[in-house]
Amino acid sequence: MSLIVQKYGGSSVADAESIKRVAKRIVQTRRAGNAVVVVVSAMGDTTDELLDLAGQVAPIPAPRELDMLLTAGERISMALLAMAIKNLGHQALSFTGSQAGMITDAQHGSARIVDVTPKRVQEALDEGAIAIVAGFQGFNRVTGDITTLGRGGSDTTAVALAAALGAEVCEIYTDVDGVFTADPRAVPKARKISRIASEEMLELAASGAKVLHIRAVEYARRHGVTLHVRSSFNNHEGTIVYNPAEPGADGNGDPVEEPIIAGVATDLSEAKITVVGVPDVPGKAAQIFNLVAKSGANIDMIVQNVSAAATGLTDISFTLPKSDAQTVLTTLTSERQDVGFQALQHDDQIGKLSLVGAGMRTNVGVSAQLFTALYEAGVNIEMISTSEIRISVVTRADQIQHAVRAIHTAFGLDGEAEAIVYAGTGR
16 A cells, blocks of 8 residues: 555635635545545635634734634634534544644744654544645644744645655645746746656745745655646646656656756746945955844845945845845844944845756756846846856846746747646645
């Protein structure tokens, strides 16, 4: 008997009819002779609604209480799904994250998994039951508190359970048919990718692709978990996320050459801060980014201009999540005299476009083709960042949709038919 872990996002369990449809799919998997563990997100927009409600009663909700509130969404989903499965004549038991053994650190709102001890889940499987686990949540042994893993945390819950239980595969069910060459909401002719290397998926997830959460991809790669991204609205094959280093990763044991470009991702969640008039002497960049680090912000792209010969001053620009920008601005302003910069500029109307592909390693001219396509589309580039398999550019937020479609076409990624989005959220 194979063990399969399935994760269903909020759009897949958005209402009673959706939950019943998902229950039928789970029962089909069980009837095929598989043991099944299911991880569920909150129904539809429940998490957003709970966040709005918390904001109405307290402008800055206490982190511990906010986690207690938000975990209610997944508990509702797990209980309803267990009921629906039982109504189809199969045994099902639901478990909260803590009951399922998801042990985390004490960081409320963005906890990280430190251990997985799924004793009760295994016992349920041994009894022939289908185990339903609330995603996105865990438990800290030291404080005794419930924690949440942050947005996309249900993906990570599913992968962690798959690794701990030795599952054959972790199926991530969403409202699109798999991983696409671009977000099908922005690029209707995006093509579904049948197989994608884990390193490419990591770059796409880090660059804004929402179909898989980056922490889940990292966890899967580290622990050897095969991911299968599928739609919960049909039986199409979906996308396999594989590790090229594993024997037979291409599906038949033979070496295969990676495509040049796997896909294009966009991100509108970042802002840009420019530190103007920084003395161009050793140690100033270290001062600035130590201050940024102390504020708890994660930096993405960094650009330092050549200093002006007449003044000996330079400008340093960096991007970060919009939610962190105000804290960083406040921190830097408080240390302005010590650092010695002249001013700060804040721009939250930027967009990031990233081109990802393992084939970039061995194919010349990718950068030239990208920049030519952006020029022909009339898109101005403000910042550039690269890795071995990724090129990212920052441009105006209101140009990003036009830019991604132009790049998608320029690299021959367009499909013949329009992609179908079944529910509209991408989760």
